[in-house]
Amino acid sequence: MVFKKRRVKLEDIARKLNISIATVSRALDKNPRVKKSTQEKVFKTAEEMGYMPNQIAKSLSSGKTNIIGVLIPRYDEPFFIEVCRGIDQYARNHNYKILISSSRNSYQFEKENLISFERGLVDGIILSPTHETENVAHLNDLTSKGMPMVLFDNIREEVSGADHVMIDDIKSSFDAVEFLIKKGRKKIAFIGGIKQKKVFQDRFTGYKSALNKYKIPLNEELVLHCNSLDREFEDREILDFFKHLTTTPDAVFTCTDNYGLLAMKTLLKTEKKIPEEVAVIGFGDLGLGEVFVPTLTCVSQPSFEMGQKAAELLIKQLNEPEDILHKKTVVKLETKLTQREST
Missing domain, CATH: 3.40.50.2300 (Response regulator)
Incomplete structure (x- = not known):
């Protein structure tokens, strides 16, 4: 027959040491009103008996x-x-x-x-x-x-x-896209996440603002808002995006490191040279960009x-x-x- 072990309570420790429950409670809280020697006895006994404090019960008081x-x-x-x-x-x-x-x-x-x-x-x-x-x-x-x-x-x-x-997602994205434009890139693709998410909306706004400042028309074909919330399907969406483009981008601004890495993986599969033919920027800089070849330029987010x-x-x-x-x-x-x- 298997018996369920009963949880050790404060009164069990008090009974074993022949002291009050209140003293046990104060000792476990390291209350200065309890002598050091008593505190040590209580802690030792509690450990031997396998006492686990009930955090919720403690919070009630x-x-x-x-x-x-x-x-x-x-x-x-x-x-x-x-x-x-x-x-x-x-x-x-x-x-x-x-x-x-x-x-x-x-x-x-x-x-x-x-x-x-x-x-x-x-x-x-x-x-x-x-x-x-x-x-x-x-x-x-x-x-x-x-x-x-x-x-x-x-x-x-x-x-x-x-x-x-x-x-400031808008300014961060604007600065990244402006950097690409100043490097002579004019056909800059945008890859962001689900449209309803505010951070992706703001990063798209920054992207459009940079294009507008330098009088570069927005090409909707070069814009991808990923709908998937699963990494496997994000990979597929990005692959399909590049596969069906009739305009070849010379740069890609992505809203996450993951999108940036997936974009580079797809471009390299199609034998595009990075950055000679297509430059890529990610967003986040969470360590993954440094181990990929080529390494990924990122908006570093703290x-x-x-x-x-x-x-x-x-x-x-x-x-x-x-x-x-x-x-x-x-x-x-x-x-x-x-x-x-x-x-």
């Missing part, structure tokens, strides 16, 4: 879990991985842990995840909204209830009470720093007095163009 909820649209995007690394490093240095969940690019899943976070699991939330998030009422509702929140990346509409961390700044702003909110009205902070981080062999 303290009002805090010291956990930050992080909600991202997808797990397989290097940009979000880097942002989460930045959040985690800053949070751990300030005695917080992070709980990461994915909305899977679904507005409905985004709302469901936020409801779970709201039910006492986290002290605050760092969120990148999905491309489907056109209505931010659910976010405004959370901040109006006092939930500290920081938004980053795909911010379609400002949320009252939430801090924002972003880059993804890790974005995560650190988001965590810093959230923890600052968490430490504010409850009777003080939070003053919104909007941070815009700088990007730069990192030139490599593809241009």
Whole structure:
């Protein structure tokens, strides 16, 4: 017969040491009211008995879990991985842990995840909204209830009470395309993601603005908005895009590193010389561009720093007095163009 092991509780430790439950609780919290020798006994006994603290139960008395909820649209995007690394490093240095969940690019899943976070699991939330998030009422509702929140990346509409961390996507794209134009490129293709996503809209705006400044007509045939949210199908979309072009581009500006690498892979398969015949620029600079041959020129986005700044702003909110009205902070981080062999 198999018996289920019962979870060790504070009273079990107290009974074994013949001290009060309150003393055990204070000792585990390293309360200075408890002697060092008693603290050491409690910690040793707790470890021997296999005690695991119940974080949620503990939060009922303290009002805090010291956990930050992080909600991202997808797990397989290097940009979000880097942002989460930045959040985690800053949070751990300030005695917080992070709980990461994915909305899977679904507005409905985004709302469901936020409801779970709201039910006492986290002290605050760092969120990148999905491309489907056109209505931010659910976010405004959370901040109006006092939930500290920081938004980053795909911010379609400002949320009252939430801090924002972003880059200037329009200017970053404009600068990259202007760089290509100044190198003599006139037939510049654009490869972006799903049209509804604000960051891709802004990067397309920057692309068009650069063409307009230099009086280069927009050729719709050279524009691809990938509809797929899966890497395998993105590859196929980009392959089909180049296969059916009647105008051969002399440069390609892409909205992510992944699109840039897929574009180069396709061009090299068709024996195009990079950058002699076609120059390519990616967006993100998350490490992959340096290992590809030729190496990829990128708009370098400070993804890790974005995560650190988001965590810093959230923890600052968490430490504010409850009777003080939070003053919104909007941070815009700088990007730069990192030139490599593809241009």
